[in-house]
Amino acid sequence: xxxxxxxxxxxxxxxxxxxxxxxxxxxxxxxxxxxxxxxxxxxxxxxxxxxxxxxxxxxxxxxxxxxxxxxxxxxxxxxxxxxxxxxxxxxxxxxxxxxxxxxxxxxxxxxxxxxxxxxxxxxxxxxxxxxxxxxxxxxxxxxxxxxxxxxxxxxxxxxxxxxxxxxxxxxxxxxxxxxxxxxxxxxxxxxxxxxxxxxxxxxxxxxxxxxxxxxxxxxxxxxxxxxxxxxxxxxxxxxxxxxxxxxxxxxxxxxxxxxxxxxxxxxxxxxxxxxxxxxxxxxxxxxxxxxxxxxxxxxxxxxxxxxxxxxxxxxxxxxxxxxxxxxxxxxxxxxxxxxxxxxxxxxxxxxxxxxxxxxx
Amino acid sequence: xxxxxxxxxxxxxxxxxxxxxxxxxxxxxxxxxxxxxxxxxxxxxxxxxxxxxxxxxxxxxxxxxxxxxxxxxxxxxxxxxxxxxxxxxxxxxxxxxxxxxxxxxxxxxxxxxxxxxxxxxxxxxxxxxxxxxxxxxxxxxxxxxxxxxxxxxxxxxxxxxxxxxxxxxxxxxxxxxxxxxxxxxxxxxxxxxxxxxxxxxxxxxxxxxxxxxxxxxxxxxxxxxxxxxxxxxxxxxxxxxxxxxxxxxxxxxxxxxxxxxxxxxxxxxxxxxxxxxxxxxxxxxxxxxxxxxxxxxxxxxxxxxxxxxxxxxxxxxxxxxxxxxxxxxxxxxxxxxxxxxxxxxxxxxxxxxxxxxxxxxxxxxxxxxxxxxxxxxxxxxxxxxxxxxxxxxxxxxxxxxxxxxxxxxxxxxxxxxxxxxxxxxxxxxxxxxxxxxxxxxxxxxxxxxxxxxxxxxxxxxxxxxxxxxxxxxxxxxxxxxxxxxxxxxxxxxxxxxxxxxxxxxxxx
Numbered sequence: 007x008x009x010x011x012x013x014x015x016x017x018x019x020x021x022x023x024x025x026x027x028x029x030x031x032x033x034x035x036x037x038x039x040x041x042x043x044x045x046x047x048x049x050x051x052x053x054x055x056x057x058x059x060x061x062x063x064x065x066x067x068x069x070x071x072x073x074x075x076x077x078x079x080x081x082x083x084x085x086x087x088x089x090x091x092x093x094x095x096x097x098x099x100x101x102x103x104x105x106x107x108x109x110x111x112x113x114x115x116x117x118x119x120x121x122x123x124x125x126x127x128x129x130x131x132x133x134x135x136x137x138x139x140x141x142x143x144x145x146x147x148x149x150x151x152x153x154x155x156x157x158x159x160x161x162x163x164x165x166x167x168x169x170x171x172x173x174x175x176x177x178x179x180x181x182x183x184x185x186x187x188x189x190x191x192x193x194x195x196x197x198x199x200x201x202x203x204x205x206x207x208x209x210x211x212x213x214x215x216x217x218x219x220x221x222x223x224x225x226x227x228x229x230x231x232x233x234x235x236x237x238x239x240x241x242x243x244x245x246x247x248x249x250x251x252x253x254x255x256x257x258x259x260x261x262x263x264x265x266x267x268x269x270x271x272x273x274x275x276x277x278x279x280x281x282x283x284x285x286x287x288x289x290x291x292x293x294x295x296x297x298x299x300x301x302x303x304x305x306x307x308x309x310x311x312x313x314x315x316x317x318x319x320x321x322x323x324x325x326x327x328x329x330x331x332x333x334x335x336x337x338x339x340x341x342x343x344x345x346x347x348x349x350x351x352x353x354x355x356x357x358x359x360x361x362x363x364x365x366x
Numbered sequence: 367x368x369x370x371x372x373x374x375x376x377x378x379x380x381x382x383x384x385x386x387x388x389x390x391x392x393x394x395x396x397x398x399x400x401x402x403x404x405x406x407x408x409x410x411x412x413x414x415x416x417x418x419x420x421x422x423x424x425x426x427x428x429x430x431x432x433x434x435x436x437x438x439x440x441x442x443x444x445x446x447x448x449x450x451x452x453x454x455x456x457x458x459x460x461x462x463x464x465x466x467x468x469x470x471x472x473x474x475x476x477x478x479x480x481x482x483x484x485x486x487x488x489x490x491x492x493x494x495x496x497x498x499x500x501x502x503x504x505x506x507x508x509x510x511x512x513x514x515x516x517x518x519x520x521x522x523x524x525x526x527x528x529x530x531x532x533x534x535x536x537x538x539x540x541x542x543x544x545x546x547x548x549x550x551x552x553x554x555x556x557x558x559x560x561x562x563x564x565x566x567x568x569x570x571x572x573x574x575x576x577x578x579x580x581x582x583x584x585x586x587x588x589x590x591x592x593x594x595x596x597x598x599x600x601x602x603x604x605x606x607x608x609x610x611x612x613x614x615x616x617x618x619x620x621x622x623x624x625x626x627x628x629x630x631x632x633x634x635x636x637x638x639x640x641x642x643x644x645x646x647x648x649x650x651x652x653x654x655x656x657x658x659x660x661x662x663x664x665x666x667x668x669x670x671x672x673x674x675x676x677x678x679x680x681x682x683x684x685x686x687x688x689x690x691x692x693x694x695x696x697x698x699x700x701x702x703x704x705x706x707x708x709x710x711x712x713x714x715x716x717x718x719x720x721x722x723x724x725x726x727x728x729x730x731x732x733x734x735x736x737x738x739x740x741x742x743x744x745x746x747x748x749x750x751x752x753x754x755x756x757x758x759x760x761x762x763x764x765x766x767x768x769x770x771x772x773x774x775x776x777x778x779x780x781x782x783x784x785x786x787x788x789x790x791x792x793x794x795x796x797x798x799x800x801x802x803x804x805x806x807x808x809x810x811x812x813x814x815x816x817x818x819x820x821x822x823x824x825x826x827x828x829x830x831x832x833x834x835x836x837x838x839x840x841x842x843x844x845x846x847x848x849x850x851x852x853x854x855x856x857x858x859x860x861x862x863x864x865x866x867x868x869x870x871x872x873x874x
Binding site: 230234245 | 715
């Protein structure tokens, strides 16, 4: 099968299959699948506001997708993006709570970004180190670290970071100095009027990160080492590549990238930290990377798909009370199932079609 | 009834663009030993995989005992009495011989009954063919020669009348190979049919009754062994005259480049893999290390290349002990920078990253060189240029630097590795199995390159299980057995028999 078909026809078919199953289930619960699909799509892409929200969600997914892809190129399956984003949020919050009334934005925001990257990387470093030096399986350790992160944050927010006198487990609102400007504000500054959405400059960083990722993985020495370790550890040892160092560093970069999801959410949108701010962004990143085949272009496209699903799904659940948030997660699950786990379901069939055409 | 155990008629098989078998026909007489000979990639293994049910022919037919059959999978092949001894053994290391043999043919719900019956059967087979295998031995603890016999037993136990052996002597000493041939002759006397796949002419001449020569997917000759000689077969195989000899002038070696002293390596279980090795490799000489694989040669190469840390000893390179060097980078990188190049034994696992394009493989191990990157990023132009040089100088085919290296043939893959390592202009070249899985045309080329390198005053340490190669290339030959050097011979005094004895561990 030609490569272009592998990259277009197969994902399209997988997506279609997921939608068909979803449609069937929607029909079973007594809704019109076609109408629901229209609502979903128009909710995500039908208005400026919808697009803004979609791109806002996309931003987080791009970062966690890149995070998973980085580790994947080193042969590591980092399931811990969620926990790493969580801890990154802690780093951001600590810096903001300490300095948001003393430091100017130009210093504070970069400092927050560094803190997010540092905390995310540190949380990924431990499983990375354990894998490289002690052979503890990264999948197991990163999953455990998600739970540890969640419990830790619950405790810290509930007992130490909670806003005085508040009933909700959230911190106080961050000072304006730490806010990352929203795209509509920036556009307004340039005289363009856009609807007000949480889409912020982190989105630009996400696109930049994709470019950097591409250069780093496919055109730099480090990327070469990373990919060599990922596909053939024996060859890496032969080539004099420090395998454990590469593994640890790959995990740290992965964790740092996950950290940006926290930046997007905390500094770009909510301006305070609550216990559930990550909301599965790390897990969706796994699907995004899988579907995007660990390539930045694929990651952007699949992040957009999942961003659209999140936003369109929310709209849909407003319109159709029968379709709940859980239903949207169910759809996401189906897409992950068909595009990730059953990636090659239709391959023999399609490959057969191409072969027959070739033979003629 | 017919006199043929197997008849293949017009077998065709295509993998994508590659026509692996084209209109292949051959008849294999009952009770004979039939050789199938050809270069790597000639289609021998594909043909046998079709016969054993792993692949399906696109067209053509197979007849077993005169009856046309369809073999859809290996179970069906076994039912038809076809057994296969693979090049890589399909054995469970921590099972006993008996357990391995009943595996997949346990018979009945409870293991016990089947085992008792199997034991009896096994003893009978053991007797009939003088296989001398202990049914209760743990397979992992047996030598390769014995493991191979277990494979043969396994096939016989399943009622094989036709036994296919795929390159069976690749892992054996000459003596073990002789024993194997005795077994094969015994099988023939009992009326079994043996199909021997090989690329070694000597074996074909020694043991087969008839031979089919394959080249580029087709049969270029079905002949009785008695009617041909080695040269004739070699010509058929390659399709042109080949010289099995290497032209090499006498040359006085220079100073010692590598001086190994009391080198020892003990593994985690306390087994001595390298046991007090002492030897030198001087500038302008090729030192060959002969030995049955698994006697420490692989570990020696890895230690010298910095991939393994020896337990004790000295590796003096250009006068200084490498093991005393302190460095933050891995040793393999350090040694390489000092001018030690390494063509590893297992090129597809170590020497190359198969999923990478050729231009990336052209810098594997040398990716830290300043010459390949600009401002932290690789210069793609530079990499492509370099691999195009390699393609030109080493006649690598196809001449596409963007191609994934895994798609090249074994010989061309080896040329990529060799080109890369020679390009580094090393003072010492470590080279393991330079021509394993490489076709004859490329062997000639590779040998010539190695001799050129030696004539340019470089030191070469050559490890090979092919005695003919060792004999053709080396100036001095060391023989390794059980992690020790069991003897040293000047190349002009050496022959396969004396080396074979040393390889078996008989000390000089």
